[in-house]
Amino acid sequence: MLKTNFLGVELASPLMNASGVHCMSIEELEELANSQAGAFITKTATQLEREGNSKPRYYDTKLGSINSMGLPNKGLDYYLNYVIERQQQGTQLQFLSVTEMSYEENINLLSKIQRSGYQGVTEFNLSCPNVPGKPQIAYDFELTKKLLSEVFTFFTKPLGVKLPPYFDIAHFDEMATILNKFPLTYVNSVNSIGNGLCINIDKEQVVIKPKGGFGGLGGEYIKPTALANVRAFRERLNPNIKIIGTGGVINGKDVFEHILCGADLVQVGTTLHKEGVDVFTRLNEELKVIMKEKGYTSLEQFRGRLKIIE
Numbered sequence: 001m002l003k004t005n006f007l008g009v010e011l012a013s014p015l016m017n018a019s020g021v022h023c024m025s026i027e028e029l030e031e032l033a034n035s036q037a038g039a040f041i042t043k044t045a046t047q048l049e050r051e052g053n054s055k056p057r058y059y060d061t062k063l064g065s066i067n068s069m070g071l072p073n074k075g076l077d078y079y080l081n082y083v084i085e086r087q088q089q090g091t092q093l094q095f096l097s098v099t100e101m102s103y104e105e106n107i108n109l110l111s112k113i114q115r116s117g118y119q120g121v122t123e124f125n126l127s128c129p130n131v132p133g134k135p136q137i138a139y140d141f142e143l144t145k146k147l148l149s150e151v152f153t154f155f156t157k158p159l160g161v162k163l164p165p166y167f168d169i170a171h172f173d174e175m176a177t178i179l180n181k182f183p184l185t186y187v188n189s190v191n192s193i194g195n196g197l198c199i200n201i202d203k204e205q206v207v208i209k210p211k212g213g214f215g216g217l218g219g220e221y222i223k224p225t226a227l228a229n230v231r232a233f234r235e236r237l238n239p240n241i242k243i244i245g246t247g248g249v250i251n252g253k254d255v256f257e258h259i260l261c262g263a264d265l266v267q268v269g270t271t272l273h274k275e276g277v278d279v280f281t282r283l284n285e286e287l288k289v290i291m292k293e294k295g296y297t298s299l300e301q302f303r304g305r306l307k308i309i310e
């Protein structure tokens with residue numbers, strides 16, 4: 001009922017984790033592998049291991065979360081070795097998230113993956129909002145075009161991009177025009193809404209230490225923005241570029257809405273952080289109930305079918 005075909009691989013569920021949540025260590029990744037998620041993705045990796053920003057750097061609020069992790073990770077080799085090993089054991093579809101701090105380092109990182117034995121999907125994170133002094137790549141259209149142009153002169157494996165939220169129709173148009181030039185496997189919208197601010201009123205203080213308390217927002221705060229980005233890119237991108245919808249998934253209804261906007265897969269971040277991997281079981285069940293109520297027996301019957309008001 002929930003089966004989803006992605007890159008020719010049939011997944012039992014359209015759900016997976018959002019990179020960064022519950023995916024830093026092999027233990028966490030194995031928990032995802034043994035959950036009801038259809039697939040999973042690693043924490044965004046840089047060439048070398050990174051400590052990340054000082055703590056507290058993550059905070060759950062009633063309506064969502066704020067984080068300024070600062071890209072802590074165990075380094076590319078840790079994750080690359082893990083996914084290659086699982087590949088050799090027969091896993092058909094995997095997602096490896098990567099990014100680097102400069103143009104050259106991004107090229108070097110993707111070259112290393114191209115030369116490796118990894119055959120799975122690479123998610124090129126163009127939208128980390130929390131590395132001090134590093135603006136988000138995907139808010140610089142010329143840089144994004146230049147970077148992807150060079151990447152696709154040598155990278156022949158499946159590649160997706162993780163995008164920040166856009167808030168202006170002109171930006172949807174401009175970004176889609178750029179992305180349609182490349183043989184991308186998918187676009188993943190959205191990353192956290194960058195540089196929000198949450199306050200503890202009792203202490204009259206911010207809730208996270210880095211960047212004076214500024215961090216990426218997740219959870220209920222961001223669903224309308226996430227849905228708009230999924231819908232806008234689905235309407236603009238050529239159909240062989242798939243869409244992964246991320247942002248604001250609390251229950252099955254939110255998963256349904258992402259798919260209605262055109263999402264092929266749906267990622268869960270904040271709610272996974274709050275609830276643990278059982279969240280996938282709950283969301284799969286809730287989605288099935290909604291589909292039954294509406295008489296749907298497959299996701300294709302409603303994917304991308306959001307109606308406007310004529």
Ligand SMILES: O=C(O)c1[nH]c(=O)[nH]c(=O)c1I
Nearest residue numbers: 068069070071128130192216
């Ligand atoms: O601060 C982080 O590590 C982080 N946090 C986010 O909210 N999105 C990202 O892409 C990353 I790389």
